[in-house]
Amino acid sequence: MSLRLRTSLLTALLLLTQMQIADAHIVSARLGDFYAGALHPLLTLQDVVAWAALGLLAGSLGAASGRWLVAVFPLGLCLGLALAVAAGLAPTPPIVDAVTVLVIGLLLAAALRIPVALLCMLAFVLGVMRGVANAGELVPQTDRVLYAAGLASAGYVAITLIMALVLTFRxxxxxxxxxxxxxxxxxxxxxxxxxxxxMAGLSLAT
Incomplete structure (x- = not known):
């Protein structure tokens, strides 16, 4: 065995004895809670359908009306999350989510020009409902502030992008x-x- 090979093997052996458990996960930096709050609603069917429907409705009513939802909807998400954590508020039954999507879909199909106040109320109530529902992923180790920030950011981005796409298309x-x-x-x-x-039929069937 050559001197170079023996030196390489000895160096590798020393490195192996000094190895510790790798901690490269982003959760260790606590940023994982932010990404958990942002990604969880995008992986839940109820959130995806409801958020998309709300963004479509906002875009169909025009920028002057829809821009209010950019602030109102994330606030509703944060309030719902806070109510679930502080007061133990339970998520709404699936039938309520289904009826909400049904109502928004009918408003879109009928092309009704609902008042801005009613649109904001609908967005706020939907935000509270989905904020409560997303609180189910919280564990004692979760940083509530980062999780709420991620959830609110996801709501802001989703509503803004969908509304912008509808406005550009229409x-x-x-x-x-x-x-x-x-x-x-x-x-x-x-x-x-x-x-x-x-969704309503499935919720009633189960």
Whole structure:
């Protein structure tokens, strides 16, 4: 055995004896709680459907009305999370989530111009409901502040992006609601209403 090989083997042996448990997980930096709050709703069907429906409704009503949801919806998420942690508020039954999606879908399909106050109230109530539901993932080791920040950031980004996509697609400044673009958005509303109806049926069946 050559001197170089023996030296390499001895060095490797020394390194192996000095090894400790690797702690490269981002959770060790506590940022994992932020990402958990941001990613959990994006992996839950009820959140994905409800958030998408709300963003579509906001975009269909125009930027002047929809921009209020950018602040109202994340606030509702944080309040719902806080109520679940502090007061032990239980999540709403699945039938309530299904009816909410059904109502939003019908509003989209009918192209109703609901007042801004009613839109904000709907967004706030939905945010509180989903905030309470997302509190189920909290464990004693979870940093509540980081988790809430991640959840609110996800709500802000989701509503903003979906609303912007709808506004860009519809071109509300140049095309009326009965143009083919408006009809396409209304058709999506019909599909959402159908999804809400199926969710309601499944929740009642179980």
């Amino acid at each position: 071109r509300p400044e140049t095309e009326p609601a009965f143009s083919w673009r408006g009809i396409a958005v209304r058709a999506i509303g019909g599909w959402l209403a159908a999804i809400g109806l199926m």
